[in-house]
Amino acid sequence: MERQFLLRPSPLTNAIFQYVLAVAAQRYGVLVHAYCVLSDHFHAVVTDPHARLPAFNRYLCSLVGRAINAAIGHKETFWGAGTTSAVLLLEPCDVVDKSVYTLANPVAAGLVRSGREWPGLWSAPELIGAGPFTVERPSFFFRKKGRMPERVELELETPPGFAFAEEFRDLVTRGLAEREGDLTSAAAAAGRRFLGAERALAQDPMSRAVSEEPSRTLNPRFASRDPAKRLEAIGRLGEFLRSYRAALGKLRQGVRDVLFPRGTYLLRVAHGVPCEAFG
Numbered sequence: 001m002e003r004q005f006l007l008r009p010s011p012l013t014n015a016i017f018q019y020v021l022a023v024a025a026q027r028y029g030v031l032v033h034a035y036c037v038l039s040d041h042f043h044a045v046v047t048d049p050h051a052r053l054p055a056f057n058r059y060l061c062s063l064v065g066r067a068i069n070a071a072i073g074h075k076e077t078f079w080g081a082g083t084t085s086a087v088l089l090l091e092p093c094d095v096v097d098k099s100v101y102t103l104a105n106p107v108a109a110g111l112v113r114s115g116r117e118w119p120g121l122w123s124a125p126e127l128i129g130a131g132p133f134t135v136e137r138p139s140f141f142f143r144k145k146g147r148m149p150e151r152v153e154l155e156l157e158t159p160p161g162f163a164f165a166e167e168f169r170d171l172v173t174r175g176l177a178e179r180e181g182d183l184t185s186a187a188a189a190a191g192r193r194f195l196g197a198e199r200a201l202a203q204d205p206m207s208r209a210v211s212e213e214p215s216r217t218l219n220p221r222f223a224s225r226d227p228a229k230r231l232e233a234i235g236r237l238g239e240f241l242r243s244y245r246a247a248l249g250k251l252r253q254g255v256r257d258v259l260f261p262r263g264t265y266l267l268r269v270a271h272g273v274p275c276e277a278f279g
Contacts, residue, residue, distance in 0.1 A: 006074060008205045009120035011275065015138045016067045017042070017121055020060055020137040022154035028056040032158040033128070034099040034172070037121040038109060039203060043102040045095060047159055051278070054265055057084060066101045067141040068181035072205050090224040090233055098173035098223060107183045111195045114180050123174045128156045129165020177218030247273075 007013060017037050021044075025032050031047040048056070065078030079229035089095045101108075103125065115122050127133070132153035142148045162168040187194065189262070222233040243261040250258040260267060262276040 001081075003040050003208045005203045005205045005207055006068060006072065006078060007037055007042065007120070008039040008203050009118070010139060012071050012138065012259050013037075013068055014121050015136075016071065016141070017064055018154070019135050019142075019152065020063045020067070022152040023062060023148065024056050024060040024063075025154065026152055027059065028052040030056045031159070032154065033095065033157060033159050033168075034102045034125075035123045036102050036105050036118070037114065038105060038111070038118075039087055039120070039200065039205075041107055042121075044161075045089075045099045045102055047157070051263075051265070053086060055269070057086070067138075070085075070141050074206065085219055087220055088220055088233065090229045091157065092168075094224050095159045095161070096171045096175060097225065099172045100179050103172070103176050104179040104183060107180050107194075108266065110187065110192060111200055112197055113177065113184055113194050117197050119201055123156055125169055125176065128169040128172065129158050131155065137231055159196075 014037075021032070021035065021160045024030070025046075029052065031049065033045040036042065037045040038267065061079055063085075069075070069078050089098055089099070096122075103115045103122065106112050106115050106120075106122070112118050116124070123201065128162070132155040134151050135154050136151050137148055153232070158165040159170050221237065222230055224230050225235070240261050240263050244264060247258045247260045247264075248267075251267075257274065260273050260275045262278050264275050267273040268275050
């Protein structure tokens with residue numbers, strides 16, 4: 001989005017994004033745990049049990065972009081190049097940490113003093129494990145007699161690794177309160193003021209953020225509190241790449257029944273190459 005505020009909160013933007021998220025999650029079997037949509041980007045914590053995350057993300061971003069472009073009269077590309085970042089969370093505690101990070105994002109961005117004050121989409125922790133809720137199809141953009149469902153259910157699921165929804169919900173709630181407290185204290189100590197929900201709603205969606213964007217040299221693929229777990233994951237990635245390159249080399253030599261390592265995506269979905277089973 002080139003730092004434009006194309007996702008600026010509004011009833012229509014919120015309705016479009018939540019509806020498409022619900023449809024995409026159901027369509028691709030993705031489990032949603034937490035999400036937050038800011039004016040120029042979004043965060044979502046999900047589990048991908050069927051290895052379809054790229055398709056889920058492509059569907060979500062494409063349809064959200066087309067619908068909101070139509071809503072605000074934006075005629076250029078909606079999403080900036082290379083904006084997708086998918087981070088594997090290695091342990092249940094890392095899912096808690098990333099959920100807290102996601103829900104505290106409006107505070108970290110200096111927008112509001114608590115996530116609950118954010119007028120954009122923000123998944124309240126008490127909804128985790130509370131059962132599905134119904135999302136209605138927006139009347140704008142989506143044809144009344146089209147193939148998109150009139151309503152769809154969305155549920156904040158308990159992630160794997162937690163026996164009960166209450167456990168995960170309580171950890172996220174406590175972590176969020178602590179994180180927001182730290183952020184507001186740091187802002188007060190630095191003399192920084194929060195933008196506020198009213199001013200966020202009044203922003204021009206075509207305007208751009210004026211603050212300098214920090215230069216990033218790393219695009220992490222894993223997140224974990226435990227350095228040993230990160231090293232182990234890096235090792236597994238290296239092994240996958242070696243196995244993949246070896247299998248690809250054989251395929252290019254004409255070996256049609258070569259077995260690709262589990263985790264292979266594009267060749268699996270586009271060309272049906274055989275892959276090691278998950279298990």
